[in-house]
Amino acid sequence: MKTKNTGHYLTRAILYIILPGMLCGLLAQSSIRISGYGNTHLMDHDGTPNLTGRELDKSFIQLREFSLFFDMAITDAIIASTELEASNNGNDYTANYAYVDIQATDNLSFRVGKLLVPFLSYNENKPNFKQNLMSQPFTAWNLAPVVPVPIEFHGVGWSDAGAMVNWNTFIEDVGLLDVKLAVINGLGSESNVLDDNAVQLNDGAGLPYVRPRDGLIQNDEASELIDNNGNKATVIKIAFKTLAFPMDAGLSWYRGKWDNNDSKNLEMLGGHFNWLSRNWTFKGEYVVAAVEQDAGLDPVAAAGLSGPSSINTTVGNYNMSAYYAEASATPFHWDNSRYLKFVARYDAVDTNDKAVFNPFDRSRITVGLEWQLGKNTRLRYEYQRSTINDFDKAPAPYKNAGGNETIEMHMPSLIFSF
Amino acid sequence: MKTFLNKVLVAYFAMTAGLILLNEPGYAYLWAGQGGTDVYIVHSGKDKEEKSALKKALGGDFKVKFYNVDLLALADYSGKQKAIIKLEKARIVIFIKDAPHELLEGSTLNTKVIIFNSGKDALKSKVKTFYLVDKTIAPPGGNTVRASSGSELNKAEAIRNADAVVVDGALDIYKAAALVVAALL
DSSP states (O other): OOOOHHHHHHHHHIIIIIHHHHHHHHHHOSOEEEEEEEEEEEEEEESOOEETTEETTSOEEEEEEEEEEEEEEEETTEEEEEEEEEETTTTEEEEEEEEEEEEEETTEEEEEEEEEOOOTTGGGGOSTTTSSOSSOOHIIIIISSOOOOGGGOOOOOOEEEEEEEEEEEEETTTEEEEEEEEEEOOOOOSSSSSSOOOEEBOOSSSOOEEOOOOOSOOOHHHHTTOOSSSOOEEEEEEEEEESSSSEEEEEEEEEEEOSTTSOOEEEEEEEEEEEEOSSEEEEEEEEEEEEOOOBSOOHHHHTTOOSOBSSOOOBSSEEEEEEEEEEEEEEEEETTTEEEEEEEEEEEEEOOOOSSOOTTSEEEEEEEEEEEEETTEEEEEEEEEEEETTGGGOOHHHHHTTOOSEEEEEEEEEEEEO | OHHHHHHHHHHHHHHHHHHHHHTSGGGGGGGGGGOOOSEEEEEOGGGHHHHHHHHHHHGGGSOEEEEEGGGGGGSOTTHHHHHHHHHTTSSEEEEESSHHHHHSTTEEESSEEEEESOOOOSEEESSOEEEEEETTSOOSSSSEEEESSSGGGSOHHHHHHOSEEEEOTTOOHHHHHHHHHHHHO
């Protein structure tokens, strides 16, 4: 039987109990801290296809994120926290997380509420004041499920309602071993295919729908933390931080049923690596996802849309993979707070769609430059060049709509944090 | 699993509401048995000798807790501010050497802070920032007392009026730390 009670309860509890509760706490006592960050950017693409109602090549200025972090210490072992984020020019408001941490011992803690899913490294470190580039790597938004296609980009991370146990231990003179185990609602879809998203091209004629395999998305209901089935997903992240070097690495695993009938698995396995020193950073992630789904269905019809699908029907079970490697160098520092940083990243996603053509099966090179003007303010510029795989198989409507084999993007941005 | 999770969440929400209510000033006496933390010693995994020596020097006179800043490397992006608000629950926070400055850079605490054997100034207190260093380290400035025998630290008022103590000569720096903590508390 399909149940939605858990998600309904969670959503309403977060909205009506946790947040008002924290507000009451703010008024009642002083152990609360407010911090945050924000950024705005100009985004200018070249080579994307026109969609109905939107021409992606037109440049735009956007208030991408403005986030406030609220942390309230009830005792030093019990801390309630939330992040309220305004995104998409302030048109969307999201509690990226809202939870209570309970420190049971020095090495064991519990977290309950809406939490950042502990999968790989990027998702728990997403804010751009913590990152070298504005754009998210494919592992974070094109595979490990975070956001759907760019036209629906909301900029939020992957969070879900549930509970997490965090245990760590120090290995003498070697480093820190950290294990996170979470049980969450998990990803889901109301349709019979998981990646059921579809966009409509504007090629001046037939307005065909196409399905970009755009990642293992959270469907509308899941994004509201309402699960589409009774199965709970399990996430495990094991990470290790060395004492001798500024380096950490880890493995992450996710497994859960995604369909209405609790019968089809989504399983993901990934690894990450970080080297974070003052003058150099090296980061990377790799993730592979295995999806069980029925073959032969037309995803466009499954999504409830009419019109011809110019791409494909589902081929059943499939695997996807994505990875990124990023390096930065900060050769110039002034006054302990100002610097100039150079960044380069390569990432790629293999949608393994077995379709004639998929515009989301691609690789990308990103280079960037960051100038920290002061302690809390940065100017950043990045340039991207994406190359779509097997473009010789692109259908005429995609090309007629203006889609090119390579897509370029320029993005200057301003970032602040406090 | 669904039913179990529901029960856990209901218990959690009830507990959160209860804790928030009980934390209001009128109910503060209920927390008396919890006892506030006197001193948080913040260290990295590399500084275990300093951590142990400080703990030993402070002895049983104070309620002492530890926080290892290496945890921040594996925490999510809100880890830094959560660490700060946790530490502020203590009456004094001692930051050992340079690692806390690098990982908690730019933080200002609403409680007294002792910077132990570091000349860095990336961590501050709104109440009192106090440097306790050996003679190889220069504190950033302010009213500095040079202590060689301990007699310079016997008057609490002298410590409270100082911004830094540079330990020289035969005085054990951990013994000096105990005197400074006692004076500042």
